[in-house]
Amino acid sequence: MSSKQFEEGIVAGRLDASALDANFSDLHPAYDEHEALVAADRCYFCHDAPCQTACPTSIDIPLFIRQIATGTPEAAARTILEQNILGGMCARVCPTETLCEEVCVREVAEGKPVEIGRLQRFATDTLMAKAAQPFDRADATGKKVAVVGAGPAGLACAHRLAMHGHDVVIFEARSKSGGLNEFGIAAYKSTNDFAQAEVDWLLGIGGIEIRNGMALGDQITLDSLQSDFDAVFLGMGLGAVNALRLEGEDKEGVSPATDFISDLRQVSDLGSQPIGRDVVVIGGGMTAIDAGAQARLLGAQNVTIVYRRGQEAMAASEFEQDLAAQKGVRIIHNAAPIGIEGNGSLTGVRFAYTETKDGKLVTRDDGFSLPADQLFTAIGQSLTGAPEALTIEGGKIQVTEAGATSVAGVWAGGDCASGGDDLTVTAVAEGRDAAENIHATLMGDA
Amino acid sequence: MADLTTDFLGIKSPNPFWLASAPPTDKEYNVRRAFEAGWGGVVWKTLGAEGPPVVNVNGPRYGAIHGADRRLLGLNNIELITDRPLEVNLEEMTRVKKDYPDHALIASIMVPCDEASWKAILPRVAETGCDGIELNFGCPHGMAERGMGSAVGQVPEYIQMVTEWCKKYYDKPVIVKLTPNITDIRNPARAAKAGGADAVSLINTINSITSVNLDRMAPEPMIDGKGTHGGYCGPAVKPIAMNMVAEIARDPQTHGLPISGIGGITTWRDAAEFMALGAGNVQVCTAAMTYGFKVVQEMISGLSQWMDEQGYTSTADFIGMAVPNVTDWQYLNLNHVTKARIDQDACIKCGRCYAACEDTSHQAISMSEDRVFDVKDDECVACNLCVNVCPVEGCITMETLAPGAMDERTGQPVSEDYGNWTTHPNNPSATAAE
Numbered sequence: 012m013s014s015k016q017f018e019e020g021i022v023a024g025r026l027d028a029s030a031l032d033a034n035f036s037d038l039h040p041a042y043d044e045h046e047a048l049v050a051a052d053r054c055y056f057c058h059d060a061p062c063q064t065a066c067p068t069s070i071d072i073p074l075f076i077r078q079i080a081t082g083t084p085e086a087a088a089r090t091i092l093e094q095n096i097l098g099g100m101c102a103r104v105c106p107t108e109t110l111c112e113e114v115c116v117r118e119v120a121e122g123k124p125v126e127i128g129r130l131q132r133f134a135t136d137t138l139m140a141k142a143a144q145p146f147d148r149a150d151a152t153g154k155k156v157a158v159v160g161a162g163p164a165g166l167a168c169a170h171r172l173a174m175h176g177h178d179v180v181i182f183e184a185r186s187k188s189g190g191l192n193e194f195g196i197a198a199y200k201s202t203n204d205f206a207q208a209e210v211d212w213l214l215g216i217g218g219i220e221i222r223n224g225m226a227l228g229d230q231i232t233l234d235s236l237q238s239d240f241d242a243v244f245l246g247m248g249l250g251a252v253n254a255l256r257l258e259g260e261d262k263e264g265v266s267p268a269t270d271f272i273s274d275l276r277q278v279s280d281l282g283s284q285p286i287g288r289d290v291v292v293i294g295g296g297m298t299a300i301d302a303g304a305q306a307r308l309l310g311a312q313n314v315t316i317v318y319r320r321g322q323e324a325m326a327a328s329e330f331e332q333d334l335a336a337q338k339g340v341r342i343i344h345n346a347a348p349i350g351i352e353g354n355g356s357l358t359g360v361r362f363a364y365t366e367t368k369d370g371k372l373v374t375r376d377d378g379f380s381l382p383a384d385q386l387f388t389a390i391g392q393s394l395t396g397a398p399e400a401l402t403i404e405g406g407k408i409q410v411t412e413a414g415a416t417s418v419a420g421v422w423a424g425g426d427c428a429s430g431g432d433d434l435t436v437t438a439v440a441e442g443r444d445a446a447e448n449i450h451a452t453l454m455g456d457a
Numbered sequence: 458m459a460d461l462t463t464d465f466l467g468i469k470s471p472n473p474f475w476l477a478s479a480p481p482t483d484k485e486y487n488v489r490r491a492f493e494a495g496w497g498g499v500v501w502k503t504l505g506a507e508g509p510p511v512v513n514v515n516g517p518r519y520g521a522i523h524g525a526d527r528r529l530l531g532l533n534n535i536e537l538i539t540d541r542p543l544e545v546n547l548e549e550m551t552r553v554k555k556d557y558p559d560h561a562l563i564a565s566i567m568v569p570c571d572e573a574s575w576k577a578i579l580p581r582v583a584e585t586g587c588d589g590i591e592l593n594f595g596c597p598h599g600m601a602e603r604g605m606g607s608a609v610g611q612v613p614e615y616i617q618m619v620t621e622w623c624k625k626y627y628d629k630p631v632i633v634k635l636t637p638n639i640t641d642i643r644n645p646a647r648a649a650k651a652g653g654a655d656a657v658s659l660i661n662t663i664n665s666i667t668s669v670n671l672d673r674m675a676p677e678p679m680i681d682g683k684g685t686h687g688g689y690c691g692p693a694v695k696p697i698a699m700n701m702v703a704e705i706a707r708d709p710q711t712h713g714l715p716i717s718g719i720g721g722i723t724t725w726r727d728a729a730e731f732m733a734l735g736a737g738n739v740q741v742c743t744a745a746m747t748y749g750f751k752v753v754q755e756m757i758s759g760l761s762q763w764m765d766e767q768g769y770t771s772t773a774d775f776i777g778m779a780v781p782n783v784t785d786w787q788y789l790n791l792n793h794v795t796k797a798r799i800d801q802d803a804c805i806k807c808g809r810c811y812a813a814c815e816d817t818s819h820q821a822i823s824m825s826e827d828r829v830f831d832v833k834d835d836e837c838v839a840c841n842l843c844v845n846v847c848p849v850e851g852c853i854t855m856e857t858l859a860p861g862a863m864d865e866r867t868g869q870p871v872s873e874d875y876g877n878w879t880t881h882p883n884n885p886s887a888t889a890a891e
Binding site for chain 2 (some may be wrong): 044045048052053056058073074077081082084085086089090272
């Protein structure tokens with residue numbers, strides 16, 4: 012046990028290295044071959060399978076599981092990757108419990124779905140360990156497409172465009188590619204630097220150049236991209252973190268949960284990552300869960316996630332909530348922050364209970380305080396710096412089903428665009444579909 | 458991607474996976490769906506003679522055997538040949554063949570065992586433009602009672618006679634479908650060849666009763682309290698079918714006669730195995746009935762991947778490759794010694810190998826108090842039972858002892874020479890080794 016375990020304040024090294032290693036190991040460890048065969052054997056090969064319908068990228072799940080069962084996981088991977096080139100990451104981070112596995116007929120019948128996510132990982136890991144990405148490029152079209160953002164949407168779009176023979180340049184604001192796969196996912200969901208390995212593997216198709224440190228509205232503008240390229244795809248995600256709008260929000264110890272999650276993914280030694288003893292997370296989505304659970308895993312003594320609405324309204328899945336609870340995180344519902352305490356640095360957060368009156372969420376007069384030396388905010392992110400020419404709808408770039416924006420020659424997808432859940436798998440589907448539409452448009456078929 | 462295009466008797470198909478003559482191929486609607494799903498060919502469900510079509514029972518037609526997790530292992534049926542008018546089938550076949558010229562379409566036929574009946578139907582079948590015919594000498598239920606189906610297939614002379622009629626009145630390939638309900642499959646195959654058959658296809662279904670209803674004291678499928686034997690098919694029959702295919706492939710009298718392999722083919726691997734044993738293509742029914750037509754996609758991707766891995770560019774590259782290695786027992790090398798090996802890391806300590814060996818074999822596996830299972834080389838005869846009952850694939854394997862190594866069971870070093878029963882000293886009729 013580390014001597015720092017109970018130390019007040021935000022300190023590094025609350026747990027020793029072996030405890031940290033255990034805490035941050037793979038959430039869903041890879042199947043070995045025997046496990047994969049046993050798991051695959053449970054699939055019924057349903058007709059018009061509910062799992063496939065539930066998958067935002069429409070992967071032919073029964074087929075790929077049967078391909079695993081018949082000893083050809085490489086063919087299974089191809090089935091997956093044809094629909095979702097980031098199938099490796101999605102196998103790790105998809106909330107399968109609310110997508111494919113939720114509707115698996117064996118979940119419905121027996122409360123135990125076929126473990127589709129882990130089978131997908133088995134297939135994609137097998138192929139990626141053996142081979143370069145399995146797709147070839149069509150003959151060069153001579154067309155150039157600019158993609159803004161090297162996250163899931165941008166990468167999926169770029170890969171599909173490259174397959175069709177177009178040349179792609181990805182402009183990425185950060186120094187590293189991968190987007191939220193690299194910066195926005197709990198460390199125990201993507202171990203061994205998988206996000207970077209997957210980007211490298213994906214680029215193996217050729218015809219895609221990534222320019223890092225290039226932000227829209229900064230080093231590049233939509234106008235310049237439009238004049239230099241035949242088409243533009245915007246997949247830069249959401250930039251700004253929503254503020255609590257409380258006095259004291261700028262105190263030391265208060266920070267966006269997304270920064271914490273990102274730091275954790277980039278730090279090489281988890282023992283050097285400081286964490287509070289009493290941590291409060293405000294929010295009800297996956298980001299809140301990822302931050303809360305990882306705070307506990309780093310050694311925080313008391314971690315409380317506080318959400319202003321009831322449990323049924325939480326964006327985080329039940330599985331994710333259970334996961335946090337299992338790590339020792341307490342989740343309080345129906346409470347909203349009303350004050351930040353502390354002279355100088357943070358000492359606590361005051362909350363008021365909430366209730367719904369006439370369909371509106373209102374705070375009550377009663378409430379409680381939680382001691383806190385660290386507060387993470389996870390109440391959503393907003394689009395910033397969208398080019399003015401584009402129509403914005405509900406805070407996001409308005410797009411058609413095919414991903415076309417209100418400006419001709421400009422497409423968008425992923426979290427920055429309207430429609431769909433803000434999930435990796437949804438971003439991949441949107442990037443892929445936009446690429447198909449860009450291709451059809453450039454080739455005069457649309 | 459390997460090229461799966463297959464040439465069988467000059468009939469080209471995009472892949473070697475054909476649907477066998479059976480309920481899935483009874484109608485234009487099904488066959489179009491099958492081709493769209495990716496099947497390379499279809500043998501249309503058996504046509505009967507002109508006139509009022511046969512009638513089927515209106516109770517259950519299928520019975521089944523299930524494995525763990527209710528996986529369908531064996532299916533039997535008491536359905537007859539097509540119960541739709543001949544004209545309707547011929548019209549539909551004509552339309553389908555016109556729309557799918559690159560897919561194989563074969564007409565299965567079963568008419569009474571007289572020349573006039575065959576002479577009458579063959580020109581009409583030819584008019585459809587189908588690529589060949591398959592003579593249904595196999596169905597073991599119903600039609601056999603009327604002197605057709607397996608009743609013909611069980612008499613080699615009849616097979617030869619009808620095949621000759623067909624070659625006389627029809628100029629495209631004639632495939633003879635054989636019944637397994639005989640004692641030696643080589644005899645009907647030889648008869649088919651003597652009659653001029655271009656190929657044989659096998660196996661048709663096996664006579665069977667799948668289960669007995671103990672409340673009604675009647676076999677299933679039960680029709681108003683009675684049941685009858687039906688034709689058994691599905692994964693359970695694959696070993697029987699493969700042996701029969703191999704027997705024909707290696708019989709000097711029929712060696713080289715093209716074979717369309719049928720019997721429990723469910724995955725790409727099953728198909729590859731049949732083809733390695735000499736089948737030029739394969740026919741599938743139960744897998745499609747169990748999983749739908751889409752199942753062919755896994756067969757296509759799997760066979761293609763395997764061929765790529767092996768460096769085969771065409772199915773012709775590996776068809777029949779295992780035939781030379783199918784031999785008689787008397788030629789097996791008795792000096793080849795193997796011992797079971799248990800991978801302790803993979804072992805889940807269920808003890809099934811121990812029970813199997815201790816109770817029913819050679820007491821060659823030891824069990825420690827903490828459930829570690831080890832092979833006793835001085836008792837192990839390498840029977841392979843432990844390998845087969847182990848629930849973990851690859852956990853128990855057979856290690857071949859190198860020549861010169863001591864076989865602890867016999868106390869003799871392993872000989873590097875090949876030595877079989879024909880030269881073994883214990884064989885009273887042994888001939889001296891050269």
